[in-house]
Amino acid sequence: MTEIIDGSAVAADVRAEVAERVETLESAGVTPGLATVLMSDDPASETYVSMKQRDCEEVGIEGIHVEIDADAPAEELYETIDDLNERDDVHGILVQLPVPDHVDKRSVLRQIDPEKDVDGFHPENVGRLVAGDARFKPCTPHGVQKLLEAYDVETEGADAVVIGRSDIVGKPMANLLIQKGPVGNATTTVCHSRTEDLDGKLADADLVVAAAGIPEFIDGSMLKPGATVIDVGINRVDADTEKGYALVGDVDYDSASETAGAITPVPGGVGPMTRAMLLYNTVKAAGIRHDVEVDLD
Numbered sequence: 001m002t003e004i005i006d007g008s009a010v011a012a013d014v015r016a017e018v019a020e021r022v023e024t025l026e027s028a029g030v031t032p033g034l035a036t037v038l039m040s041d042d043p044a045s046e047t048y049v050s051m052k053q054r055d056c057e058e059v060g061i062e063g064i065h066v067e068i069d070a071d072a073p074a075e076e077l078y079e080t081i082d083d084l085n086e087r088d089d090v091h092g093i094l095v096q097l098p099v100p101d102h103v104d105k106r107s108v109l110r111q112i113d114p115e116k117d118v119d120g121f122h123p124e125n126v127g128r129l130v131a132g133d134a135r136f137k138p139c140t141p142h143g144v145q146k147l148l149e150a151y152d153v154e155t156e157g158a159d160a161v162v163i164g165r166s167d168i169v170g171k172p173m174a175n176l177l178i179q180k181g182p183v184g185n186a187t188t189t190v191c192h193s194r195t196e197d198l199d200g201k202l203a204d205a206d207l208v209v210a211a212a213g214i215p216e217f218i219d220g221s222m223l224k225p226g227a228t229v230i231d232v233g234i235n236r237v238d239a240d241t242e243k244g245y246a247l248v249g250d251v252d253y254d255s256a257s258e259t260a261g262a263i264t265p266v267p268g269g270v271g272p273m274t275r276a277m278l279l280y281n282t283v284k285a286a287g288i289r290h291d292v293e294v295d296l297d
């Protein structure tokens with residue numbers, strides 16, 4: 001029987017843990033605050049940011065939201081980040097990606113105070129992660145690790161294939177999987193658009209993390225029987241639904257379920273975990289800033 005890895009359920013557990021830590025902070029006189037910054041008209045980005053704000057409310061984190069016109073000069077975004085860096089009530093800052101083409105993403109990520117960089121995208125935090133001394137693990141790969149832990153998936157010695165090498169998913173995912181320690185010690189292959197023979201690599205993989213952004217391009221016939229499949233992809237495809245679209249992963253769920261040992265659905269898999277780990281990192285940031293022991297790894 002294929003096990004369904006229920007990201008919504010594990011994310012609810014993480015939020016409950018975060019809510020407890022928020023109480024610890026409150027009793028020390030600290031209300032954690034998360035600022036989300038949106039400079040985009042993309043409807044998907046708007047949806048994600050409003051979900052993040054709702055999550056904050058649920059666990060007792062103060063949500064602060066800033067919207068900037070997508071055609072405003074880049075300086076407006078830099079100034080917003082400077083203000084948020086200075087504010088004592090803001091412990092975490094997330095600039096929703098992608099930013100418009102006229103804004104340099106690298107400069108934006110460098111502008112965020114690394115101690116408030118709850119995405120973990122600032123080069124200082126990337127460096128710490130790679131060095132095995134992470135402060136904020138990027139939310140999606142961290143969420144994947146929590147899922148693997150919750151379902152007792154053995155990564156030690158496993159052959160893992162990560163599909164995608166982006167800075168926000170693929171690279172940090174691979175970095176975490178190769179690290180010594182729990183939910184690590186995997187032998188990890190990172191695949192991308194120039195990879196030759198992806199099929200051959202998948203056929204040997206005990207663990208597949210798919211993050212290419214291509215709707216349902218992996219099917220059951222490509223997988224090793226019993227493999228654990230983590231589908232990070234979230235793709236909007238035209239469908240005759242109320243919203244006019246449906247969400248599908250990078251994996252053809254029905255077909256992959258025939259072969260996989262365990263699999264995450266889309267929606268309800270990695271997505272909710274990404275949001276939960278953002279709350280987690282925000283509470284961690286507030287603990288560091290105010291020297292309150294919140295006991296989060």
Ligand SMILES: NC(=O)C1=CN([C@@H]2O[C@H](COP(=O)(O)OP(=O)(O)OC[C@H]3O[C@@H](n4cnc5c(N)ncnc54)[C@H](OP(=O)(O)O)[C@@H]3O)[C@@H](O)[C@H]2O)C=CC1
Nearest residue numbers: 164165166169191192193211212213232233234270271274
């Ligand atoms: N569940 C969640 O919480 C999150 C979901 N996502 C979703 O995950 C997906 C990936 O996101 P993100 O990493 O930001 O995307 P990017 O577009 O930044 O990266 C996609 C990666 O996939 C690689 N790729 C493209 N085509 C192929 C192919 N045919 N075979 C193998 N690799 C390929 C690209 O290679 P190359 O580098 O050569 O171009 C690139 O490295 C998207 O669907 C996104 O919506 C993203 C973040 C969070």
Ligand SMILES: Nc1nc(=O)c2c([nH]1)NC[C@@H]1CN(c3ccc(C(=O)N[C@@H](CCC(=O)O)C(=O)O)cc3)C=[N+]21
Nearest residue numbers: 048094095096097098119234267268269271272274275
């Ligand atoms: N600075 C920054 N940090 C990010 O972490 C970041 C980002 N920019 N830009 C875009 C990607 C994408 N991402 C998602 C998070 C949650 C869901 C999510 O919760 N998905 C739900 C469904 C959502 C829906 O219904 O549309 C699910 O899969 O069940 C999806 C996507 C974070 N990202």
